[in-house]
Amino acid sequence: MALWSGRFEEGADAFTQRFGASLPVDKALYAQDIAGSRAHAAMLAAQGVIAAEDAAAIDAGLADVLGQIEAGEFAFDVNDEDIHMAVEGALTAAIGEPGARLHTGRSRNDQVATDTRLYAKKRATDLMAANVALRQALIAQAEAHFDVILPGYTHLQHAQPVLLSHHLLAYTWMLARDFRRLEAARDAADACPLGAAALAGTTYPLDRAMTADALGFGSVIPNSLDAVSDRDFLLDLLYACSVSALHLTRLCEEIILWSTAEFGFVTLSDAYSTGSSIMPQKKNPDFAELIRGKSGRVIGDMVALMMTVKSLPLAYNKDLQEDKEGAIDAANTLEDCYICAAGMIATLQVNPDAMMAQARKGYLAATDVADYLAKKGLPFRRAHEVVGHLVLLCEKRGCDLEDLTLDDFKAECDLFEADIAGALNLEAIVAARTTYGGTGHEAVRAQLAEAKARLAADEALLA
Numbered sequence: 001m002a003l004w005s006g007r008f009e010e011g012a013d014a015f016t017q018r019f020g021a022s023l024p025v026d027k028a029l030y031a032q033d034i035a036g037s038r039a040h041a042a043m044l045a046a047q048g049v050i051a052a053e054d055a056a057a058i059d060a061g062l063a064d065v066l067g068q069i070e071a072g073e074f075a076f077d078v079n080d081e082d083i084h085m086a087v088e089g090a091l092t093a094a095i096g097e098p099g100a101r102l103h104t105g106r107s108r109n110d111q112v113a114t115d116t117r118l119y120a121k122k123r124a125t126d127l128m129a130a131n132v133a134l135r136q137a138l139i140a141q142a143e144a145h146f147d148v149i150l151p152g153y154t155h156l157q158h159a160q161p162v163l164l165s166h167h168l169l170a171y172t173w174m175l176a177r178d179f180r181r182l183e184a185a186r187d188a189a190d191a192c193p194l195g196a197a198a199l200a201g202t203t204y205p206l207d208r209a210m211t212a213d214a215l216g217f218g219s220v221i222p223n224s225l226d227a228v229s230d231r232d233f234l235l236d237l238l239y240a241c242s243v244s245a246l247h248l249t250r251l252c253e254e255i256i257l258w259s260t261a262e263f264g265f266v267t268l269s270d271a272y273s274t275g276s277s278i279m280p281q282k283k284n285p286d287f288a289e290l291i292r293g294k295s296g297r298v299i300g301d302m303v304a305l306m307m308t309v310k311s312l313p314l315a316y317n318k319d320l321q322e323d324k325e326g327a328i329d330a331a332n333t334l335e336d337c338y339i340c341a342a343g344m345i346a347t348l349q350v351n352p353d354a355m356m357a358q359a360r361k362g363y364l365a366a367t368d369v370a371d372y373l374a375k376k377g378l379p380f381r382r383a384h385e386v387v388g389h390l391v392l393l394c395e396k397r398g399c400d401l402e403d404l405t406l407d408d409f410k411a412e413c414d415l416f417e418a419d420i421a422g423a424l425n426l427e428a429i430v431a432a433r434t435t436y437g438g439t440g441h442e443a444v445r446a447q448l449a450e451a452k453a454r455l456a457a458d459e460a461l462l463a
Helices: 014-020 023-046 052-070 083-095 110-145 164-188 208-214 224-229 230-256 288-311 318-346 350-359 366-375 381-397 406-412 418-424 426-431 440-460
Strands: 149-154 157-163
Touching: 023 083, 023 110, 023 318, 052 083, 052 110, 083 350, 083 366, 110 164, 110 224, 110 230, 110 381, 149 164, 149 350, 157 350, 157 406, 157 426, 164 230, 164 440, 224 230, 230 288, 230 350, 288 318, 318 406, 366 381, 366 418, 381 406, 381 426, 406 418, 426 440
Parallel strands: none
Antiparallel strands: 149 157
């Protein structure tokens, strides 16, 4: 029987009951729902709204329901509209009249908002932990291959040589920002709506601070209308998930490219590759591709919720039943992607010789040759033009800058001397970039220490 059946002479037919039910989705919030109900019952007893013995029976009954669900022994009834009805129905069937007193001073509107906030807090924390694990894997690879040089790219064209460690650390900083966004989403959910009732509060002498404290919330939402209708915290979580999913697509796109025969920079572990049903030689980066592809789901979940809350009048509307499925899916998807990416990075085999071979192509020393002339007094724009002519000469001859003679250099500019050879050495080019944030060895050592310190600080937040 529906909780609101007293007003109606007819029940919903089978289709509308199924269409309106949220149990298939919101049963994932069973732990949060039971925690909220236990806190609510304890507060009602403390305020003298229900008897202490009723509260004790409710608490014991809810603990039993929780145990049944976690043991896989709870029978969800298809006639239950949502997790709240499923839990309350089982409780009342087990303990009788005290169970019917549980909902005093409460509406499903503030109940579901409380459940969803508790769930968002938990999942944001879970994602922060998975984020940390991926950063650990990236930092470990950066340390293990600290001195490896590869070509840096702009427009996917060879640009300047960089350390692989520098390249990998770029992703740790993206993920560190993602950690902050997830933390902000967790903080946004950290306010308790319980006690707002349907929309206007209640005449019962509820102690909203008591339930907020019992549930671990940092504050109480001050406006009952806002308390039941706000879903900004879910948008914050979905945005954080979406941005991080996009960052993972960038990482995975590079892994996919680097693992091709054309690049050959890395070899994926067999555990993170698949073969072909027809081509026996294939080793496909399917899991990197899946991570890249799953970003569409996460971003779609965010857009879906934005459209759901668009133009909703105060306070609660049934549209908000659609808020949870996308958030649950996005959090689950991103967590799986984090876990998969961490394993893939941790088991990645780096091929330094292939990286260096490519770094020796594409005139990666060109900028340093221009800087060489600028340091000798030639205006940089003129130096840029001189080196452009030298590159054109190399293209016509089919050689690289290091293959040119000193006479070739002097033919373009008499400022060139024999020491120009130092500006053509890739190791020296990389090592010379010592400014903060640069790719030079000393700069990257400092950056690595900073990345590890940030990681340690973030790990401490989760302790």
